[in-house]
Amino acid sequence: RCSCRASGGGLVQPGGSLKLSCTASGFTFDEYVVGWFRQAPGKEREGVSRMGTGDVSTYYADSVKGRFVISTDSAKNTVYLEMNSLKPDDTATYYCAASWIVKERYTNGWRGKGLGLDYWGKGTQVTVSS
Numbered sequence: 001r002c003s004c005r006a007s008g009g010g011l012v013q014p015g016g017s018l019k020l021s022c023t024a025s026g027f028t029f030d031e032y033v034v035g036w037f038r039q040a041p042g043k044e045r046e047g048v049s050r051m052g053t054g055d056v057s058t059y060y061a062d063s064v065k066g067r068f069v070i071s072t073d074s075a076k077n078t079v080y081l082e083m084n085s086l087k088p089d090d091t092a093t094y095y096c097a098a099s100w101i102v103k104e105r106y107t108n109g110w111r112g113k114g115l116g117l118d119y120w121g122k123g124t125q126v127t128v129s130s
Contacts, residue, residue: 004121006096011127012086020081022096022121029053029072033104034079036070037114038092039123047110048094051079056104059111063089086128093123 008020024034035050049070052058060068069082079096098119099109109117 004096006121006124009094009124009126011129013130014087014128016086017084018086018126020094020124021078023076023078024098025077027098027119029074029077031101032098033101034072034096034098035110036081037095037097040092045113047112047114049081050110053101056101059108088128091126091128093125095123096121
């Protein structure tokens with residue numbers, strides 16, 4: 001686990017928005033691809049989004065395309081996830097994670113449960129409910 005601090009989770013009504021952030025230490029965004037996973041109770045962990053860099057493309061899970069936007073601030077070593085039009089199905093614990101950029105050039109660690117990723121931060125809870 002990296003020294004990653006995630007924040008921004010909370011309770012929001014359906015249709016609402018939240019912005020998560022995760023500040024990482026111990027590695028740089030030049031060498032690692034960063035992004036977000038989530039895990040809902042009783043479900044497997046799933047990749048939500050990774051931030052593209054160089055020849056590694058940005059990725060969004062189909063379930064969040066058009067609603068979520070990932071971004072980074074390299075100077076602050078921070079990755080963000082802006083979540084809009086939230087649905088109850090988005091309720092989960094959200095984790096930031098990082099994978100060595102060389103691996104991500106040949107595979108997409110966010111397709112699946114993220115077993116091969118290198119760094120994980122502590123999760124932040126997002127609850128979408130009326």
